[in-house]
Amino acid sequence: MMSTFRVAVAIATKGRPSVVARCLASLKDQSYPIEKILIACHSQDDVPHDLSADDVHVLYGPAGLTKQRNNALANLPADTDLVIFFDDDFVAHGDYVKAMVGMFTTDAGVAGATGEVIADGINGKAIAFDDALRRLRAISLDTTKPTLVESFSPYGCNMAFRRTSLTGLAFDERLVLYGWQEDRDFGAQVARRGRVVRLNTACGIHLGFRGGRVPGIRLGYSQVVNPLYLHRKSNMTLTKAVGHIAKNILANAVKTVFLKDGEDRLGRLKGNALAVFDVLRGRLEPEKVLRL
Numbered sequence: 001m002m003s004t005f006r007v008a009v010a011i012a013t014k015g016r017p018s019v020v021a022r023c024l025a026s027l028k029d030q031s032y033p034i035e036k037i038l039i040a041c042h043s044q045d046d047v048p049h050d051l052s053a054d055d056v057h058v059l060y061g062p063a064g065l066t067k068q069r070n071n072a073l074a075n076l077p078a079d080t081d082l083v084i085f086f087d088d089d090f091v092a093h094g095d096y097v098k099a100m101v102g103m104f105t106t107d108a109g110v111a112g113a114t115g116e117v118i119a120d121g122i123n124g125k126a127i128a129f130d131d132a133l134r135r136l137r138a139i140s141l142d143t144t145k146p147t148l149v150e151s152f153s154p155y156g157c158n159m160a161f162r163r164t165s166l167t168g169l170a171f172d173e174r175l176v177l178y179g180w181q182e183d184r185d186f187g188a189q190v191a192r193r194g195r196v197v198r199l200n201t202a203c204g205i206h207l208g209f210r211g212g213r214v215p216g217i218r219l220g221y222s223q224v225v226n227p228l229y230l231h232r233k234s235n236m237t238l239t240k241a242v243g244h245i246a247k248n249i250l251a252n253a254v255k256t257v258f259l260k261d262g263e264d265r266l267g268r269l270k271g272n273a274l275a276v277f278d279v280l281r282g283r284l285e286p287e288k289v290l291r292l
Helices: 017-027 065-074 096-106 129-137 182-191 216-232 238-257 265-280 286-291
Strands: 007-012 036-041 056-060 082-087 090-092 110-120 158-162 195-206
Touching: 007 017, 007 065, 007 096, 017 036, 017 090, 017 129, 036 065, 056 065, 065 082, 065 182, 082 090, 082 096, 090 129, 096 110, 096 158, 096 195, 110 129, 110 182, 129 195, 158 182, 158 195, 182 195, 182 216, 216 238, 216 265, 216 286, 238 265
Parallel strands: 007 036, 007 082, 036 056, 110 195
Antiparallel strands: 082 158, 090 195, 110 158
16 A cells, blocks of 8 residues: 555745755655655746756746645646645655655544654754755654654645645635745645644754745734734634734844844834734735735
8 A cells, every 4th residue: 555655745946946956856865756746936947957857847837835835736646645745945854755655544534744843944043955964864763653743733844635635725825925824724724624743753854044035024024914814714723823923023023132143033023013003903914915
């Protein structure tokens, strides 16, 4: 059964062809075969010019994470059993796909899963590609003894879904640009059709490269509006939404004044303030960031 479980990998990217090249090279180390890799991008400048692998299919379409991921979903091979979404700067352990397939084939109740992120450059200094590879290759995993964390929202840098659980579903394209919280929104949809879990034996490192990210004012706006929008859709509890908002506003304020980290924290604070003003006026429009 496991050897006939067909896997497709989808990667959305924009403006980082060299990162995509390294990501594709690392996927060649997977111990379980990937039938098709879909690169969802906006233009030819988004992907390496020397891309020629038979198992890689480049999809062109409108920019925006949710739109690009929907483009990948719409173009999955018909016989795909499992689709795995990777960020272009996520480096997966060589047994990542094997671990996911093993879990999905033995537990029919699981509809979606996210792996264990053992290091995340998004929380601080970006992690070098070669450093991530060395660290992952030093880890020996026993994929026959998985540990699942139940009711776990997927993390967009690495998430896997059973194809049969996705019929009629799509990423919400009102969550524009970088799609802040789109992974939680999509995971909540999938969770109505089966369990969504975290799998410890499918691990990797999120490098956290900054190139291609949205301006601070736009991200700050999304940090407030998007969680409340998800709450209105019943895809996030009010407690979690308010918690996310408060955490990000506090982090932006502290790191603007005391712990400067090179990010546009002041821009994020301005976006936070604009969003709060709109929310207080009863306006909840995630796509307004396009006008900022």
